[in-house]
Amino acid sequence: MDIFLQQIVNGLVLGSIYALIALGYTMVYGILELINFAHGEVTMIGGMVCIAILQALLPAGSVPLLVALALGVGGAILVCMLLGLAIERVAYRPLRRAPRLTALITAIGVSIVLQNTAMLIWGKQYVSFPDVIEIKRYEFVGAHITNLQITIVLLALLLMLALLVLVYRTRLGRAMRATAQSPDLAALMGVNPNSVIAATFIIGAALAAVAGIMVSAYYGLAHYYMGFLLGLKAFSAAVLGGIGNVAGAMLGGILLGLVESLGAGYIGPLTGGFLGSNYQDVFAFFVLILVLVFRPSGLLGERVGERA
Amino acid sequence: MYSKYLNHALMAVLITAAVLTACGKKNEAAKTASGELIVKIGQVSPLTGPQSHLGKDNDNGARLAIDEANARGVTLGGQKVKFVLLSEDDQADPKTATIVAQKLVDAGVKGVVGHLNSGASIPASKIYFDAGIPQISPSATAIKYTDQGFKTAFRTMTNDRQQGRVVGEFMVKKMGGKRVAIIDDRTAYGQGLADEVEKAVKASGGELVAREYTSDKVMDFSAILTSIKGKNPDVLFFGGMDPQGAPMAKQMRSLGLKARFLGGDGLQTPEFLKLASAAAEGVTASSPGLPIDGMPGGKVFREKFNAKYGVIQNYAPYAYDAVTAMITAMEKAGSAEPAKYLVELPNIRFAGVTGEIGFDTKGDVLGGAITLYRVKAGKWEVVETVVSGSVPKK
Numbered sequence: 001m002d003i004f005l006q007q008i009v010n011g012l013v014l015g016s017i018y019a020l021i022a023l024g025y026t027m028v029y030g031i032l033e034l035i036n037f038a039h040g041e042v043t044m045i046g047g048m049v050c051i052a053i054l055q056a057l058l059p060a061g062s063v064p065l066l067v068a069l070a071l072g073v074g075g076a077i078l079v080c081m082l083l084g085l086a087i088e089r090v091a092y093r094p095l096r097r098a099p100r101l102t103a104l105i106t107a108i109g110v111s112i113v114l115q116n117t118a119m120l121i122w123g124k125q126y127v128s129f130p131d132v133i134e135i136k137r138y139e140f141v142g143a144h145i146t147n148l149q150i151t152i153v154l155l156a157l158l159l160m161l162a163l164l165v166l167v168y169r170t171r172l173g174r175a176m177r178a179t180a181q182s183p184d185l186a187a188l189m190g191v192n193p194n195s196v197i198a199a200t201f202i203i204g205a206a207l208a209a210v211a212g213i214m215v216s217a218y219y220g221l222a223h224y225y226m227g228f229l230l231g232l233k234a235f236s237a238a239v240l241g242g243i244g245n246v247a248g249a250m251l252g253g254i255l256l257g258l259v260e261s262l263g264a265g266y267i268g269p270l271t272g273g274f275l276g277s278n279y280q281d282v283f284a285f286f287v288l289i290l291v292l293v294f295r296p297s298g299l300l301g302e303r304v305g306e307r308a
Numbered sequence: 309m310y311s312k313y314l315n316h317a318l319m320a321v322l323i324t325a326a327v328l329t330a331c332g333k334k335n336e337a338a339k340t341a342s343g344e345l346i347v348k349i350g351q352v353s354p355l356t357g358p359q360s361h362l363g364k365d366n367d368n369g370a371r372l373a374i375d376e377a378n379a380r381g382v383t384l385g386g387q388k389v390k391f392v393l394l395s396e397d398d399q400a401d402p403k404t405a406t407i408v409a410q411k412l413v414d415a416g417v418k419g420v421v422g423h424l425n426s427g428a429s430i431p432a433s434k435i436y437f438d439a440g441i442p443q444i445s446p447s448a449t450a451i452k453y454t455d456q457g458f459k460t461a462f463r464t465m466t467n468d469r470q471q472g473r474v475v476g477e478f479m480v481k482k483m484g485g486k487r488v489a490i491i492d493d494r495t496a497y498g499q500g501l502a503d504e505v506e507k508a509v510k511a512s513g514g515e516l517v518a519r520e521y522t523s524d525k526v527m528d529f530s531a532i533l534t535s536i537k538g539k540n541p542d543v544l545f546f547g548g549m550d551p552q553g554a555p556m557a558k559q560m561r562s563l564g565l566k567a568r569f570l571g572g573d574g575l576q577t578p579e580f581l582k583l584a585s586a587a588a589e590g591v592t593a594s595s596p597g598l599p600i601d602g603m604p605g606g607k608v609f610r611e612k613f614n615a616k617y618g619v620i621q622n623y624a625p626y627a628y629d630a631v632t633a634m635i636t637a638m639e640k641a642g643s644a645e646p647a648k649y650l651v652e653l654p655n656i657r658f659a660g661v662t663g664e665i666g667f668d669t670k671g672d673v674l675g676g677a678i679t680l681y682r683v684k685a686g687k688w689e690v691v692e693t694v695v696s697g698s699v700p701k702k
Contacts, residue, residue, distance in 0.1 A: 003538040010530035124360030126551055128583050137562060144564040219527045219555045221583050225357055229525055264531035268520075277532045278494055278521030302432065 002142025007265045008258065013149045013218070015257020016156035020211035021234035022241070023163060024204030030244035031180045033100065037107040040231015041114035042080050042205050046212030047129075047222040048122055050076035051242035054130045065132055077209045077250055083114075084205025088198055111231075118224035126221045133217060152214045158251050159207060167246055172199060180244075228297050236288050242298025251299060260284045321514055344390040347644040349354035349634065350412035351376065351627070352405065352422035352432070355397035358525070358551045361579055361621055363424055365447055367395050369624030370619040371423045373631035382635060385642040391635070398428045400495075400524070404630020409435040417441065418644045421630045424623070427496035433461045439566070441646045442653055446626035449573070450500040451594060454671040460646075462653060462667050464626045464633065466596030468497075471572060474678040474694045475545065475594045479505075480514035483568060483592070485543030489518040489536045491529075491556075493548035498524070501572045502547030517541050521687045524549060533563050541567045549574035554583030561587050566590065576681055576688060577622045588683045592691065597662050598677050599690050600625065605661035630642030631658035633667075 021043055026035045053072040057063045091110045095103045129147075136147045167173040175196045178186040183193045215230065216222035233256065241252025263283035268276050291299060338346040351370045353363035374393045382389050394417060396408035405428035412420060413435060420436055420443045420660040423429040429448035436443040444462040445453065451469050451573075454461050488509045492502035492627040506516060517539040520532040533556070536544065544560070544567040546553055553575040560569060569591045576593035584591070600606040603625060613620055636656045641649035657666045666674040680691040 003534055006534045006537070007531060010528075010534060014528060014530070028428050119356070124356060124364065126358070126361070126554075126579065126583055128585065131585055135562060137564065139564070144561045144562065149562070174637040215527075220585065220587075221527070221551075221555065223358060223551070226527070261534075265535040268535070276519070277522050277535070278523075280522075280531065 003265070005141055005143040007261045009143050009145050009149065011258035011261030012014075012254065013152055013257070015237075015254035016153045016261060017211050017214050017218075017230075017253075018237045018256050019235050019250045020159060020207050020214070022238040022253045023160070023232060023246065024208050025235050025238040026241075026243055026246060026249040027176075027200050027204050029238070030246075031183075031197055032092070032096070032103075033244075034092065034103050035107060035235070036087075036089075036092075036201075036204075037104070037231065037235075038110035038114055039204065039208060040227035040229075040234065041111050041118070042087075042227070043208040043212040043215070043230055043234075044085055044222065044224065044227030045083060045114065045118060045210030046076045047054050047216035047226070048118055048127065048212075048224070049079045049209075050213045051129055051216060052122070052128050053221055054132060058130055058132070069132060069231045073210075073213055076213055079204050080205040080209035080212075081202045084201040085198055088201040092198075093194070094187035111227075114181025115227065117155055117226055121297075122224060124224070126223050128215075129216045129220050129222065134245065148218060152218060155194060155210070155214070159210060163203070163207070164245065166203070173197070176200060233284075236285065239298060240288055240291055242300040245298065245300050255299075259287050263287075317564045340390055343516045344646070345384070346392055347384075347389050347638075348392050348394050348415060348417045349631065350415075350417040350420040350422070351393055351395045352398050352408055352412070352420060352428070353395075353424035354400035354428075357399050359400050359424070362447075362577070362623065363397070363400075364550075365621035366411065366422065366424050366627040367393075367448065368613065369620075369627030370395075370631050371566060372613060372616065372624075373628045373635075377631070377635050378506060382639065384638055384644055389644060397434070398423050398425075400425045400428060402427050402431045405429070405432040406435055408432075412440060413439040418638075418646055418649075419444070419634045421446060421627055421634070423448065424501045425495065425497055426453055426500060426506060429453050429461075430456075430496055433458050434600020436460050439646075440650070442580045442634065442637075442650050444630040446628075446630045447573075447623040448497070450496045451504075452496065452500070455516065460650065462630075462633070462671040462673075463631045464662065464673050465623070466678060467672055468501045468572075469506050470676060471594055471596050471678050473508045474680070475572065476505045476514075477512050478592075478594075478680060479543050479570060480509055480512035483543055483570075485509075485514055485541075487517045487539070487541045487543075488514045489520070489539065489541035489544045490516065491520045491522060491532060491536075491544065491546045491548070493524045493546075493552055494521050495524050495548070497574065498547035498549075498572075500547075502545065505545050505547065506521055522548070522552065524552060526552070527555045529559050529677065530563060533559055533565055536567075537563060537565045543570060545570045546575070547572055548575050550580040550583065552652070553581050554588070557584045557587040557591055570594075573609070573622065573627065578619055578688075581683065581686060581688070588686070590683060592680060593688075594678055594680050595622075596676060596678055598693060599679050599681070600692065602679070602690070603662050604659060604664075609661045625661040629662050629665055632658065632660055632663055687689070 050072040053075045057068040138284045175191045179196045237252040237256040238249045241248030264277045264280035353366040355363045374391045398405040409432035426448040429445045437460045449468045491496040518536045571593040573595040576595040637649045637652040640652045677695040679693045681688040
């Protein structure tokens with residue numbers, strides 16, 4: 001039982017991170033029907049910038065730890081927001097009326113450019129996250145959970161809640177939903193689609209930055225290549241929940257995290273050792289295929305009318 | 309009509325000219341302005357991706373040996389030669405490895421130092437064998453690499469059979485590990501080493517309670533570690549590299565998994581200490597060969613290397629010795645032609661940085677020591693060195 005509970009904890013932590021990144025994919029898809037493959041790289045940049053700021057401030061000694069941490073997180077979010085804005089302006093806006101395939105290829109191009117830029121700035125080596133957070137471990141019915149894990153899950157939930165409020169309760173959210181339904185009609189109603197789309201990219205990038213910081217703090221390291229796999233998993237999570245659907249991305253992310261954890265933990269015993277944990281990813285993507293076969297629009301559906 | 313024929317004729321002339329120049333390039337040995345013969349030597353390792361720090365290390369080790377040979381001035385058959393290093397990036401990927409191997413063969417290299425990973429070295433070795441070009445890997449330890457019957461495949465690193473045996477016995481007999489869990493990263497290196505450790509553990513009377521798998525791209529091991537925790541092992545061995553080993557050590561701590569953590573040479577790096585920080589404490593790792601300070605030429609090598617490239621990650625001395633072995637055989641044969649110096653490679657003996665270098669009939673390095681290290685106060689400290697035999701003199 002304690003092992004099962006531990007796997008649930010593992011899955012929740014992993015899932016909250018996937019969910020935060022998945023939101024960025026789903027929001028952009030909801031409005032532009034574009035899969036922003038550079039999103040995983042924005043996550044990576046978030047982690048990298050935070051580490052760079054911490055490394056620059058901490059050895060000086062004059063900056064208190066909390067201030068340094070706040071500056072690191074704030075700086076990373078700011079850089080990623082600007083990056084999101086720049087990506088939209090430079091790579092996607094000129095192609096908004098172009099065939100969808102063109103935009104997809106551009107997205108992959110942007111992703112490669114970002115990856116290599118990060119490699120030039122931070123090098124090919126792994127960068128380690130400074131030991132600023134003192135890890136405290138709590139035991140709960142035999143399962144261990146650290147203060148960092150609790151922070152990750154709570155912060156992710158809080159951010160998701162804030163996003164839901166933004167999309168469904170604010171003026172900007174209404175404009176986003178209107179643009180998603182019909183950009184032309186929304187424009188006629190006085191909504192400026194360009195600024196709404198830019199805002200979508202900025203919000204998505206900010207969430208990605210937070211997720212990137214979480215990943216690098218949790219695993220203790222960051223690497224210019226790490227955005228690729230994270231992005232792929234988060235994209236799968238978005239599809240799983242129903243791409244274009246904000247609540248779906250959250251559900252899909254957490255579900256994918258749980259499936260991965262439980263799958264890797266129990267696939268061996270369940271199949272009598274025939275399949276091992278080497279099928280961890282196969283298991284996760286198999287669930288994705290099943291969902292797509294039986295519910296092609298994802299678990300919660302695309303909800304075209306209300307997507308944002 | 310006439311002009312069309314003229315066009316065709318012109319085209320034919322152009323194509324012939326192009327083919328002729330291409331042929332000419334291939335047949336005529338390239339020379340420098342001062343009349344030195346240019347000998348190209350290939351180096352392949354992952355220069356991008358998660359293992360690029362190790363790849364660059366091999367590249368630097370080989371480059372140092374090449375630069376020194378050029379500074380010393382090597383004469384082959386009365387002709388002064390200049391060595392040129394052609395470095396290629398195989399991204400630690402078996403498919404890319406074969407592509408860059410073919411690229412080097414086409415570029416006319418006389419020998420190849422590499423690849424870094426066993427998984428890349430094995431498929432590439434077929435291409436070098438077909439082209440008759442000697443290949444010396446400084447770091448591929450998988451048994452299969454020299455077990456394929458390719459007379460072109462050599463290595464300056466001890467293989468996994470020896471390393472696995474030493475680590476497996478050490479875990480059971482010296483660390484009191486009765487219940488053993490093993491994880492590998494499903495690469496030729498990780499899996500091969502883990503398989504050998506498993507055999508040695510069973511032979512020494514230990515019990516294998518879990519065998520789990522991961523990949524060389526992921527950072528999250530909480531699921532498999534939790535599953536392992538349920539089986540209560542005394543020791544956990546990971547066959548893989550430091551980018552996975554470091555977060556694994558950290559996650560063991562946060563999950564409260566108390567088993568002692570061991571790894572192979574993929575973990576025994578300065579990078580591991582940096583990435584795992586506090587969680588590195590007490591981790592044990594084996595490494596083929598001697599500690600750098602115990603190597604006959606270790607101190608001098610480190611000084612030269614530090615001055616030029618900074619900290620040695622791991623395999624640089626072995627890459628250096630691989631290049632030296634190649635040049636030594638060329639000097640003995642009096643030629644840089646692969647067919648001529650290949651037959652001399654099994655006959656050479658010289659004092660390399662890592663020890664007395666010589667190859668057996670399979671291409672494995674003779675002798676070969678395995679050293680066990682443990683992290684103490686943030687540093688790798690030697691626990692013990694097991695020497696599997698001395699190098700017979702010829």
